[in-house]
Amino acid sequence: MAFDPPFIVRRLSTCSVKPSPPHSRTRCHLAHWDLAMLSSHYIQKGLLFSTPRHLTAVAIIERLKSSLSAVLFHFFPLAGRIAAEEALDASGIYVSIDCDGQGAEFTHAVVEGAPTTVASVRSPSSNVPLFVRSFFPLDGAVNYDGRSLPLLAVQVTELADGIFLGCCFNHVVGDGVSYWQFFKAWAEIARGGALQSNPPVHRRWFFDGSFEPPIKLPFTRPEEFIERFRMPVYRERVFHLAAGSIAGLKARANKESSSSSGATISSFQSVTALLWRCITRARGLPAKQTTNCRVACQNRERLRPPLSPEYFGNSIHAQMATATAGELLARDLGWAARLVHQAIAAHTDGSIRKAAAGWLAKPVVYKVSMFDRFSVMMGGSPRFDVYGCDFGWGRAVAARSGTAHKFDGKVTFYAGPEGGGSMDLEICLEPAFMEALVEDEEFTSNVSVAGMVD
Incomplete structure (x- = not known):
């Protein structure tokens, strides 16, 4: 506790x-x-x-x-x-x-x-x-x-x-x-x-x-259009991925994956695939249950012409990879990572404009209740320069968040405090699922508990 x-x-x-x-x-x-x-x-x-x-x-x-x-x-x-x-x-x-x-x-x-x-x-x-x-x-x-x-x-x-x-x-x-x-x-x-x-x-x-x-x-x-979300009972932990562990995951995902295009699976996609698999296993989902992996993707650099990096507003869209629990766990990490890679690669100028036109034809205000309990949602980004925010009294020692948008299956990515490509993962799960996750061999062999780096 x-x-x-x-x-x-x-x-x-x-x-x-x-x-x-x-x-x-x-x-x-x-x-x-x-x-x-x-x-x-x-x-x-x-x-x-x-x-x-x-x-x-x-x-x-x-x-x-x-x-x-x-x-x-x-x-x-x-x-x-x-x-x-x-x-x-x-x-x-x-x-x-x-x-x-x-x-x-x-x-x-x-x-x-x-x-x-x-x-x-x-x-x-x-x-x-x-x-x-x-x-x-x-x-x-x-x-x-x-x-x-x-x-x-x-x-x-x-x-x-x-x-x-x-x-x-x-x-x-x-x-x-x-x-x-x-x-x-x-x-x-x-x-x-x-x-x-x-x-x-x-x-x-x-x-x-x-x-x-x-x-x-x-x-x-x-x-x-307004929903008052009642916060569920969940456990929240922060786990750390060292740069070496991430490099190993990326190498494994690319070795196990086959692609005629020769496209390389990224570090982020490899870690996302690992989490999707391990959380699905921790939940004990039936083999035929469909599970989705949603990833909040930036539009700024994908639009043509691209938006300014300093664009101040919202410019994100959730891309989704889908599989049954059975096939996700029966296949290897590379197979899951390829699904995530394909979903993100499909996020192009054309798809962004098509989604915008669809929204304008039928406006939708997003609600937490739209998220299903068999899926995972990846938010945040290890690219955010969190530890570059120096107010004149030295670097921060940790980043944390409040209760906003917390539910079973929500994962937030941060850069690791030591830099060098490391990551911190803030994971929210129901208590029983969190207990199963920290006992999962594939998960524990790649992560450590955050907060140990000085």
Whole structure:
């Protein structure tokens, strides 16, 4: 079991932080990728730091507030609010972001009770502690709640020997690429006083230029498209894959796979195939049960012409590989990896535009209930420069997330803290399935428990 000491997270202060200098009011129209996220949770990600020896807590808080104000000038949609307007003929609604500098929320908190340390948050030998969930504000909020809630909420929590910097980021505003783009820019300003990387691109992508925003959603009441997800009982653990283990998996997958095209299976695809197989085995699914492996894929570089790497918004689509449990486990890793490879390779400019046209013909707002309990979902990316977010007091020692989008079969990829191509895997499973996974020989022969790397 996870180490969960008796504790209270007490909020010392909460305030609103606005862009400085103020940004002129504007309306941000949303692409279909953004609108599809209205019923999803806020993105909840955060970084764990050891206490800087040369800075006091007061100095850290003041630096974070002032730099957040400065970075919000560049990322001004995060200081706005969701706006919903009924169509004149009452046939639907238009949703956009009212960027009027309403402000982001900033909270300073402290853990009281039993000492909560950096080591206990990392929890290298057990489940992620339940108290980590208290490091994130706006728990349970869906993106449409951003009509009244801030689109960005930050919580800085003091631990006995460290700090945790957690952010809740409205998913309508942007995806994981956008989240870490913002986080890195914030760190750059906190560290040096000016934005060093390229500024965000706020102009949204609209399908083929064949229509102009805004997009009308065919809903008249929130209950038609908003779902309040009841969090299931699950266990969450973080596992580590060293660069050498990943290289071995990739070599094995490519050796076992046969392809007339000669295409190489990537490290990510090899690890994804391993997880799909091992989680399916841990669940004990019947041989004839269909199971899907969904992978959140980026559109930015796949579009023609490609979107700017600094595109600030959502630009993702879930690709899917399918097999029965029986054939997935009867065949080798290379066979599963080839299915994943083919699904991702099929994600092209043409398929993206076809999917966009289909969505516009029949708009869909994604809900967690659409996910079936026999499948797995791969999110995040080992390419995100999580540990490059240096606020001026050294590298983070771990990355963790809140309760958002957590369900049985959800896997989130992070870069490993030591770099070099290593990965951390945040896996959520029902308790019995997690127990079976950590006993699975194929799984345990390739991973170790995260948190052991210094």
